[in-house]
Amino acid sequence: MTVSDQTTVLPATPAVPGPGATSAAASGPTPAELEARGITAWFGQHQVLDRVSLRMPAGQITALIGPSGCGKSTFLRILNRMHELVPSARLGGEVLLDGEDVYDPDKRLIDARRAIGMVFQKPNPFPAMSIRENVLAGLKLTGTKASRSVKDELVESCLRKGGLWAEVKDRLDAPGGGLSGGQQQRLCIARSLAIKPRVLLMDEPCSALDPTSTRVIEETMKELAREVTIVIVTHNMQQAARVSDQCAFFLAAQGTPGVIVEHGDTDAMFQRPRDPRTSDYVHGRFG
Template sequence: MTTAADETSVLPPTPGAPATSLAELQAREITAWFGDRKVLDRVSLTMPAGGITALIGPSGCGKSTFLRILNRMHELVPSAQLAGQVLLDGEDIYDPAKRLIDARRAIGMVFQKPNPFPAMSIRENVLAGLKLTGTKASRSSKDGLVESCLRKGGLWDEVKDRLDAPGGGLSGGQQQRLCIARSLAIKPRVLLMDEPCSALDPTSTRVIEETMKDLAREVTIVIVTHNMQQAARVSDQCAFFLASQGTPGVIVEHGDTAAMFQNPQDPRTSDYVHGRFG
């Protein structure tokens, strides 16, 4: 149980201004297992502060596993094991002295399927993260926080007159933007997004992509996507993951997105980004 002494006070972010300094995320020599099965082998990647990094590659190559490792969700699986480091501005989030809740505060997550709490209102959904992380705010600051996060999530103008309506009553694209707003309420420094548009129509996808570009001014974003056009549109850099013939996933190539799509250095990258497999 969280006590008042454990809670941290928070003020609403100022609309349009960074909530905190931009953060670099770095994975070093990440190797991961589920039981005896190795799923990633010595994966290293730097995700620059204030940029959008896209993780691309065919299904089963370890992209989503790698994403979950970046905020310590991998350890929720009983058989999961991990070697290597994940550094947030040079500090390892897996250091035994670091609390799990601190990693989750700093590194938020948006999942493939929108998952608003259906019994909660739109307002309550945005504020849910405060309770889960033991973050305290006054009623007036909560009102400002709700508006600020919904604006950043690109949803405010659509829901401002029905904040007490159920979050589960929104359309799929609106629910996904509500989940983004909920993640932003605890002011993360990094936002992880696991195929956030895969279940959405093209119009909703476009709105989510525009939201990501706006958010990158104040939060570092890492996105898993199977949509090569989306990766080309929204990301600053890409990392191409591949696993073949039962081998664990590795990064074949990473770098500037435009360069990887226009002049890839590895023929496997060229084949994948041009749709010849995957």
Template sequence: MTSTPTQDETATDLLPAVPADAPALAQLEAVGVTAWFGQRKVLDRVSLTMPAGGITALIGPSGCGKSTFLRILNRMHELVPSAALAGEVLLDGEDIYDPERRLIDARRAIGMVFQKPNPFPAMSIRENVLAGLKLTGTKASRSERDALVESCLTRAGLWTEVRDRLDAPGGGLSGGQQQRLCIARSLAVKPRVLLMDEPCSALDPTSTRVIEETMVELAREVTIVIVTHNMQQAARVSDTCAFFLAAHGTPGVIVEHGRTDAMFGSPQDERTSDYVNGRFG
């Protein structure tokens, strides 16, 4: 769980500095979200507030709609030809699905890190970090690009490991390093929200710990929403939690949501208690 800053200046100095031009922390809110793939309804009237500057964990068994919901939060759902959607996704009160809002603006504000690390294999580490600038048409001088590469890799916890080989292929890094490179790439366009779909599921315990530490530090400057099947991870890193469930072929719904300590310590619904204590799922 994100911790309250202490008076220990030495510990504070170890954290990457929040960029001076970092955007204000953003709240993300889903209101009555219902989703379909063709005729099959996969989510039913899901409403959830993901607080600014915190980490929200989406938990629940496979097939309950967590990853679909995550993709709805930055308009990836609509890439599926048969997909349909009702409801709203509000970023600081403004609907990202408003017809007058450009898709590229939503994707710039709400970044995504996937389950499997996906650096561009033909690009160097440096080029991977800067790839988002080209996709969004953002211009920057050489010195600005160099500063951005260092800043993003530092915030992703990777700079000290790769600073002497920035021109090496991004695909040559270890799995954990590749995932942190993807985080750095997402940070380069200065998102206000970072979505993470099981970012540690393919990683070893050491890499998982580093990614978790990176998430906690990044929550000082960006709102994070993470899908995870690892209950220990949800308990360690998240501030709030939402439990999704889809029973007997019905669409996914949120059974319970709230502060993570309450969800794990004194859940209000027996199904939540059974899930977080490993009795099913």
């Protein structure tokens, strides 16, 4: 099985409160700190990352920047164990979620997918499902039982957090595939939030969107950072500067695997970079 930008890997059964719970959909887990230690990755004999370490603080937005082919998206997929879906893929190192290695043999894959959600570059709502069904897809496909009232509350809560509720609240039974591109991406964000992740990974979520939709997604991200840690891959330097708290600059010299050249506070990275290669990249002199 190979990983595709258009494939959503559904996580484990989410914890759905009982019918008598109060504000069930509004509550959720706290943001988690994510830390990568010494991540080295291969596809077959081709090494794509070399000893990459990065701490992604809880409740903050971390932007991964750098030119194409430097391993950013591979690194992102390693964080929630999607890398291992590629038959030829191998990796070394650790990914710690609040200090616990998600690759520990005693840890279940489904637990990592539940705690660390993913939004892909291309909006990928399930076309045969309604807007409501898309949000609830994780519950439906894992056989999780919940009352209608709990489901309704979850749908509204997630669509509000995804910045989409006001636009679709009167047509929840309309096909999710009938929404505009920007709306579809926000629906995918809402779908990811329904499983109550502690970290949300976003792989160039605005690259296929118009400026207006991009602005709405960015506003949504900044709101979500209050309750979920966000890690975003972006080639848009203005976007990284606008939305992220910290940045990590990836680079792969010709014929060598990707490494992190520099990382730290976003303002410092853009205004006072320590490495001249960082300065050249963020100011558009290459990449």
